[in-house]
Amino acid sequence: MAAMEVSDPLGHLNYSTKNEENFHFINAKLESFKETSACEWIQ
Amino acid sequence: MIDYNPNSFIFLYDETNLYGACSNDDPQRVDGYVFYFSHNECSFDRLTIEGRPDLSSGRVLRAFNLSRIYNIVRQPFIYCGLILQDASAYNKSMGLFLFKHLGIPLTPNLIKYLEDQSNEPKINEDMLSTFDPDYSNFLFFVMNPEVLEVHHVTPYTVIQYCLPPSKKGGKRKKTKRKKTKRNKNSRN
Numbered sequence: 001m002a003a004m005e006v007s008d009p010l011g012h013l014n015y016s017t018k019n020e021e022n023f024h025f026i027n028a029k030l031e032s033f034k035e036t037s038a039c040e041w042i043q
Numbered sequence: 044m045i046d047y048n049p050n051s052f053i054f055l056y057d058e059t060n061l062y063g064a065c066s067n068d069d070p071q072r073v074d075g076y077v078f079y080f081s082h083n084e085c086s087f088d089r090l091t092i093e094g095r096p097d098l099s100s101g102r103v104l105r106a107f108n109l110s111r112i113y114n115i116v117r118q119p120f121i122y123c124g125l126i127l128q129d130a131s132a133y134n135k136s137m138g139l140f141l142f143k144h145l146g147i148p149l150t151p152n153l154i155k156y157l158e159d160q161s162n163e164p165k166i167n168e169d170m171l172s173t174f175d176p177d178y179s180n181f182l183f184f185v186m187n188p189e190v191l192e193v194h195h196v197t198p199y200t201v202i203q204y205c206l207p208p209s210k211k212g213g214k215r216k217k218t219k220r221k222k223t224k225r226n227k228n229s230r231n
Contacts, residue, residue: 008199009092013057015107015198017050017067026054029061033087 052083053111055104060088063104070116073156076147077120079112080160084124097209098202105137106198106206109186113196119187121145125161126182131174138207139182142171157181 018026055062063086070079086100112120126134142149149168157166161181171181188196188205 008197009095009098010103010106010197010199010202013055013062013103013107013198015053015055015111017053022054022056026056026061029056029087033061 053108055100055107060090062086062088062090062100065104065108070112070120071156074147074150074152077116077118078156079120079122080157081108081122081124082160084108096211099209099211101133102137102202102206102209103198106201109205110196110198110201113186113188113201119185119189122184122186123157124182125163125179127179128177131176131180131182134182136207136210137184139184141174142168142181142183145183145185 016022051067052064053067054064065084066082068080068082070077084104086104088100090098090100090103092098109122126139149171154166158164174180186205188200191200191204193200
């Protein structure tokens with residue numbers, strides 16, 4: 001079965017490690033989740 | 044072992060939201076099979092895509108992770124992890140299952156690999172093949188998109204063809220079940 005081409009609803013999402021472009025955004029987001037989510041393992 | 048440097052994690056985000064993060068580990072070959080042990084996967088902001096309630100941040104993060112690994116190894120692989128008690132039911136709904144359903148032998152090499160990855164000291168077949176609702180469970184998933192006949196597997200093709208459908212349904216139309224009176228004598 002060949003996958004049919006369809007518009008990708010996930011095409012706008014970024015998936016990457018921290019880099020110069022996203023560094024401050026991701027750090028700020030992680031800080032905001034500190035008290036509500038179990039994400040200490042990322043720090 | 045988990046490495047806590049900043050490049051150990053991959054983040055899923057757009058301009059305003061951080062939807063999740065997962066550990067940036069490499070797959071490994073054990074006994075001729077490619078294994079990927081997921082140490083961490085955590086979703087944060089809620090992903091909202093109009094008309095697609097099935098595309099939750101957790102499901103989409105898993106799809107990005109599976110497609111990333113597949114495009115590295117270019118062959119079917121076994122995704123596994125020691126899944127926290129609270130997340131076990133959710134992961135079972137995403138197609139993960141106990142070792143006994145994997146259909147491969149538990150060799151000393153594989154035991155060592157799972158012990159090293161999970162930091163669990165003494166792994167045995169019983170431990171891998173019994174679901175304990177009060178503790179973390181080792182769960183497995185076979186990622187085999189070769190049936191798709193596509194050159195590059197994208198996260199969306201993983202959602203469409205590799206993961207079990209979400210109970211939230213996506214674009215599938217709801218069908219009403221015909222109500223039938225249950226026969227009092229029926230055993231069901």
